[in-house]
Amino acid sequence: MKKAVLSPIAMAVMLAACQPDSTSNTNTDQQKITQQETAQQTNDIVNTNPLLTQSSAPFGVPEFSKIKIEHYEPAFEFAIAKNKQQIDDIANSTETPTFENTIESMEKSGQALNHVTTVFYALNGTDTSKEMQSIAKKMSPRLSALNDDIYLNAKLFSRVKAVYEQKDQLDLRADQQTLLDDSYQSFVRGGANLNDADKATLRDLNGQLSKLSVQFGENLLAETNAFELVIDNKEDLAGLPDDIIAAAAVTATERGHDGTWVFTTHRPSKNPFLTYAENRELRKALYEGYIQRGDNDNANANDNKKLASKIASLRYQKAQLLGYKTYANFVLEKAMAKTPENVYGLLDQVWPAALAQAKKEAADMQDMIDAEGGDFTLAAYDWWYYAEKIRKARYDLDAEQTKPYFSLDATREGVFYTAEKLWGVTFKERDDIPKYHPDVRTFEVFDKGGESIGVYMTDYYVRESKRGGAWMNSYRKQQKMFGENVKPIIYNVLNYPRPVGDAPVLLTFDQASTLFHEFGHAIQGLLSDGYYQSQTGTSLPRDYVEYPSQVMENWMMEPEVLAQFAKHYQTGEVIPKTLIDKIQAAGKFNQGFATTEYMAAALLDMKWHTLETATEQDADAFEKAAMDEIGLIPEITPRYRTGYFSHIFAGGYASGYYGYIWSNIYDADTWQVFSQNGIFDQETANGYREHVLETGGTEDPMIMYRRFRGQDPKVWPLLERRGLLSEEQLKAMKEQ
Template identity: 70%
Template sequence: MKTRVLAPIALAIALAGCQSDNASQVQAPLAAEQNINMDNPFFSDFTTPYGIPPFEKIKKSHYLPAFEHGITLSRNEINAIANNSAAPTFENTVEAMEKAGDFLNTVSNVFYGLTGSMSDAEMRAINKEISPKLSALGDDISLNPALFQRVKAVYQQKDQLNLRADQKTLLETTYKGFIRGGANLNEADKNTLRQLNEKLSKLSLKFGENLLHETNSFEMVIDNKADLDGLPEDIIAAAAVTATERGHDGKWVFTTHRPSKNPFLTYSTNRKLRETIYKGYTERGNNDDEYDNKKIASELASLRYQKAKLLGYKTHANFVLDNATAKTPENVFKLLDKVWPAALKQAKLEAADMQKMIDAEGGNFELAAWDWWYYAEKIRKARYDLDAAATKPYFSLESTLKGVFFTAEKLWGVTFKERSDLPKYHEDVRTFEVYDKDGSYVGIFMTDHFVRESKRGGAWMSSFRKQYRMYGEDVTPIIYNVLNYPRPVGDNPTLLTFDQASTLFHEFGHAIQGLLSDGYYRSQTGTALPRDYVEYPSQVMENWMTEPEVLSNFARHYQTGEVIPMELVEKIQAAGKFNQGFATTEYLAAALLDMNWHTLETAELQDAAKFEKDIISKIGLIDTIAPRYRTGYFSHIFAGGYSSGYYGYLWSNTYDADTWLAFKENGIFDHTTAELYRKHVLETGGKEDPAMMYRRFRGQDPKVEPLLERRGLTGK
């Protein structure tokens, strides 16, 4: 799954509106402070170009003092608002809260940005120490009775205040945030909530630490070259580099990182080794040892239920979805149940096709989960004459990045200028200045493409600073994409599979929303959207990659410069619905596993292995497919922000499929459609209800039929 994961910044920052930073605001509140370590870059303005964090000057020892100071400042700022003797107004209460916490926000954006891509034992220790303190600050804010009474007083006047649409939204979300944060609880229940939040914070961190260890510790060492049969040369070369890095000179090492695991499962002719690496991946966090995540997952589900009940919700899913476009678990299950039967039926047909091929080859074995990728690729070749390896020479990382930029320029006139002299946190990072169609400066875009052990798996977008104007000046965004592509070997460039190239377009879809954001309050800009809507712009972006007009611009052979042949393009498009039974089913199984964990109506701890097995049996998932994420390594929901929200990719996909119909009907680069999409989707962020903003763009609500048709699940 092409994931976008945001830093787990405490509720304090959300309530204070600190979902981006503003370096120009850092210095002012520090003037009266004494004994500040001025060697710490966080204690002064960032004087770097564009206010990019001075990464080369920031030491790990700087984080804890900066966090501690930021927490103190934030608490003082919030207390000043709560104890203001003036009558509460929108400006001196709600807007003041939005402007509080700049310093803490700056530190958080840098630290949590790097814990995802530059993690080590020291960074994890800092995270473990500071996380409970941030959680406590969040509770101190959300459970502050004087502050809540001021917000409530403003909220009760909302119809007489003549507020702008974004101000109304800010007031609504701030008030609702207090209710959801426990402001209406009695003192005993408030103390219980604090304890629950602290436990949840610690357990989530432990889940993520365990998974990182499990992922990085697995290695499959191959010392017989014959066991590499079927693998492309670039994959073999990358495995040799990994072996050297891990102290196995002259051998080949494969890991559970996707750039290593996926090609092995797809191309290796060695069935036993395919089973080894597959089980190495699917058993992460699922072993009865000190890194076992099963009990942690069960405890998290129990604590979340207890918190939801305390706050007046039936289940954790009800609590989460109250802030989503889906609104209720029933609506989520309705969509999942509508797609599941068609997806499962198609997956069974695909499995039958593979078994026929196995039998025809004299395989004399039953199809297993570790065979699926291998035989899917063989059938793809036979049915569509499409060899995934044959497409890779046309999708070098460099050319695909150019294709992304070409698409953005054709749609909105946005251009990118690379800079090699700007601060960056790792040598792999590339930095671009971004300019609008009128030549005006938009912001900074950073990319971090290559896999490394300090980086968690997956792909995501976030920001070191978001766009906003609430201080009377245009604050420009600093956006970054992080992916996990294989590092180039020798003089050869990194060549991407079709799916990897699609991921680049996907994550850029998030990035362009962050870059083109046009809002006043920072808590509302960029990707500040419900989980089940935020994936929509990124999914839309993927569509352009398969269009001949786009492919002909960037998909060039890395050696000859030859444009990808139209015959190959037609094969890619013809194969677009291939294996969608598998892809949709493994995703839906994970989404259903998430929803079942979080619609539990009991605090009783579950036997996680049995619970997962029962859910899989209940939905009828076939043995040859595992959920995309099993409980032990489902970090999206147990260590990230997607609990009761993994369904959101499919929910967003309904918006995506309906949007793409508009572009196909009017022209994929139609100026009017592109500008409407930019105005009502990309620029708006969370200023108003997303469903309403979508209707302004499209003139209707999305329907599920285009999604089913796209995935080949309509039976047509």
Template identity: 70%
Template sequence: MKIRYLAPLAIAIALAGCQQPTTTPDVVKAAQVANNTANNPFFSDYDTPYGIPPFDKIKKSHYLPAFYHGIEQNKLEIDAITKVRSRPTFENTIVAMEKSGDFLNKVSNTFYGLTGSMSDEEMRAIAKEISPKLSALNDDIALNNALFLRVKEVYENQDKFDLRTDQKRLLETTYKSFVRGGANLNDADKQKLRELNERLSKLSLKFAENLLAETNSFEMVIDNKADLDGLPADIIAAAAVTATARGHDGKWVFTTHRPSKNPFLTYSNNRKLRETIYKGYTMRGNNDNANNNQAIASEMASLRFQKAQLLGYKTHAHFVLENATAKTPENVFGLLNKVWPAALARAKEEAADMQKMIDQQGGDFKLAAWDWWYYAEKIRKQRFDIDEAETKPYFSLEATLQGVFFTAEKLWGVTFSERDDLPKYHPDVRTFEMFDKDGSYVGIFMTDHYVRESKRGGAWMSSFRKQYRMNGEDVTPIIYNVLNYPRPVGDAPTLLTFDQASTLFHEFGHAIQGLLSNGYYRSQTGTALPRDYVEYPSQVMENWMTEPEVLANFAKHYQTGEVIPQALVEKIQASGKFNQGFATTEYLAAALLDMSWHSLETPELQDANQFEAKVIQEIGLIDEIAPRYKTGYYSHIFAGGYSAGYYGYIWSNIYDADTWLAFKENGIFDEKTAELYRKHVLESGGTDDPTIMYRRFRGQDPSVEPLLERRGLTTN
């Protein structure tokens, strides 16, 4: 159950007409830590434009006092709701819970927003201290019997209340979250559940901490210029900057961060060094050192199984998928196993093509995993007369961002205006006001583009504040994207690979859902959706990037201003299905590994190496391909909330492919289709069952065939 931070303390006490509960040890702790809160920004309303967190005033020492105060305030709010003397109603129970304490919410949103992009030892120490406290608070709410009885009474008598669709949905999810949170357990089992949750919380933090340390500690130092053979000039320049930053002046340094690793694997003619950086990446969290994550992953899988059993579920996967659109592990395995044979067969064909090229060039070796990117790029260039070096000059970061904004304006009439005077948490951050087609203000969009060691890897979207409407107040969203692109070197802009440009569109697809959200309750707005549906809007957004009309608007050579030639556009589109065997297979292998870990029917600790090897052998994955994420660095499922959910990307792809058919049939900027999509997908968030909302948009359920055809995995 997600913590539902409740109404402000004064309101809750007035509502209940009751005395404050006895002071707990954490109240004392809060007082001791807080000491003087006069200068702590969290203890007063922000005086910033649009209520953006005053990042320049927030010190790390402010977090713990604010967290402890917020936790105690939330306990009082819970107590107040349970002591309301009148019979439970939707308003005095469900809405009262939903009017979550803005205090703890704003502290959490800011702190956890920055731990992903501005992490350091002090921030990690705060997270380590407060995580079990928040886990305990979550359990205090989920296991509060008096509160549950009130929710249950409202749920069982809902026909007596005149509820809208979103209110019925809120009531249902609230009731189910209590049941799934252990409300029906006996006292002994409730205590056991608390212990499991606390341990899982600590292990998840440790997993992420180990992985960050592993990622940042690896460096491949090159001091011989000949070893840079094959690498593009901008990648070499970036490696020189990294070397200087790491104390290796006059040399070149490559790391396991993707903007460094991927180009090296794609272009370097030095096979031995390709192997070095590939193994540096795939051994993260798997090395025999203090940062090994294998035992942590094994214990987490065991604890998750024990928790599922305690709550009456066969496995952790059954527990998770009950709230997903897939519903059951059997349905997930059904989809994965339907796509897997075709993907694997195509991957084997791709491997054979690469081996043929190796043999023709006189290479006396068998294709290995660290060769794949290198030879895939050579074959791409040979087959389609295209390579990344040819396309990158047309995809500068600035131009691509403008292409994203152009697409959004064409679809929904929204516009973006950059502001340099608004608070930001790092100089890299860029901030934009977004306005609707009628000129009205919508929300704030922040984007943080460049790789740095304080960031975790990957790309994501989240919010410092979600959109919602309660108490007569229309609260506007503050949404942000975080990415990991290479920094510009000298006067040259950051040039993106095709995949990196697609990622910018993808993450903006999440952001626009947060920005255009139009709901009443915070727990339902924005991306408050099942894991296997939430990626759908972001995947749809990627489609526009390769359309000639969009490319003609933004894909311009950064030096000459020349619009990307139509011949090159046609090459890009023709190569769209190239290497899809690899891309689909490495992804599916990771999804199947996730499902295997979380379909375990035993608490027995697994040897992670043996377990992973067994899964790979059973699915028949070829040696030349590794799962996209191996156990030791699989942060999505052991530190990122995607356990038994990584399959969701391809499940969402089904909705994406079907949606794109509608736009292609009616016009990629067709006003009616765009408005239906905005109303029933982007604006509606989690206000109803996603499958029902999709039918309202599309008029039908999606099928898997468009997805298979798009990836070139059909048999015809």
């Protein structure tokens, strides 16, 4: 007779259920044997699965080389079952509910699952495969269901509520008070107060949303990788820099088009082509390939329009079920902005000035086209090309002039220099720490006293197995809740072109600025000094979390910092002051476009999530109506159209994409202090570290910001920085 093999989750559940019961002694010998076999099978899984065993690598970094595709599902199954049992133990406890045995116990539960999900989703974003995508589809609804199992557990909620109702009598630290408040609100927002029928509906909505979000991201990756512009006539490369041409030749070989040049919709390929290629029709082809991603009515099911509409409909239904007017109202309750009206209040202050400036910029470009004898009207796919020509003519600044001074390695060293000057933090490369991909470089991080404080990984090159964009995340967050200070493992991911031959990767000024930006997130994760895992690092509202990263960009523009790292990759010459002056003079150039294309996307996000109907929309018609309503000019496309707006449909930025400009208010206001006191003033740097970088989400961010700044942030520094105010307007705002 063939022996039955239990699934890992069934084994774990049975093992938990078969613990000795003091009220019953009726187990038969056969039941005891079954328990022993089940326990042994479970132990075998735990002891042989690298996702469930303690890493022996330095700093406990995951041993990536040992992790195989077949390890993920058993690890998920076991960790989910273990987390369920931990939650049930808390919910069914006969002890009087306390902060320690309820709130803190919940915070400490699920460590195995946290590790498995962290590793899996990190690798699914940076080095995915069809097999991993299949697992993501399978596990996403399972994790959503587990989340519902927790927040819809009536017994557990009654214990949380009992502690919450006595919070004023408890002697809690500020971070404990925050944890208690957040825990209670999470249950309420998770549906704990709903009746049974509505709880079932909520479970269904959450399950559908989790599946659709995964599918949206998978479709977008497929669309991005599928498009290619193959050029077989060298004359069609006119205007393009040599390094971009060389990179396109490498891409062509990799894609099986030897002897040609291939350009893709990945930004390191797309952006320089749109900026320098003289062939207007080819610019149009590549641009439309980019903006039509997810909007091609594909027979291969990669179209995202219906997915986006369905997601928006389900989110509205969820918000209604939980008692909110719209999904944006639901999300923003936990943000700095609090309400959609406050978001629109900020956007409405910036949008008119940004649009007016963009129209002036468009008129300047049309004048250049006419002066050159061009018999055509400026189109969206012309903008980068003519903006670069005007920049060169007006400021004598060609982006290609700056690239030799911004090699990738040197720019990273510039970031390290800045961190050391500000906070005494240093970085030492380590080759003995596991890497999840050969592109990764790994550094041990030391504080100013020489104490090792964490691990920092960089993953900079574009590849088809990596999703687009740039981000920071962690394989392990800093925390102290188990009695020791656990050091963080932080990583930055970007998508720069690969080096060609022996030549270094040279960055545009914007690409170098992005490296500083993402490091701003990383340094917050590395300098984190909190107790509870859910509060450390970048555990902050969406409209505040971008603040430290945006502040970091400011140092790159400073001559003192540029002099340290911006050196010609061939001659070693420091970037000339004349070139720095040109960069700074051009700092407000094209800001109408940059602000407008970003804000158009932010407003599109808000439109989708302030819908007051569950009726699924025609995505193209909806988007056009939204852009027509705000008066977006045809020469500009939103930075993200619906079909490839992964931030809001496959990420965590739904009703939150405006957060970049909201965070910009804190950034600009903070830079006022550094500008006045000195960019490396130690008192200012230490205050910023203590009240912003180290604290994470331990308290209301506005309280912590006021401790650092001594006041609420002002809006005028942001508008002044972007060149969106006249002298009279600026003066009036300063006097308010």
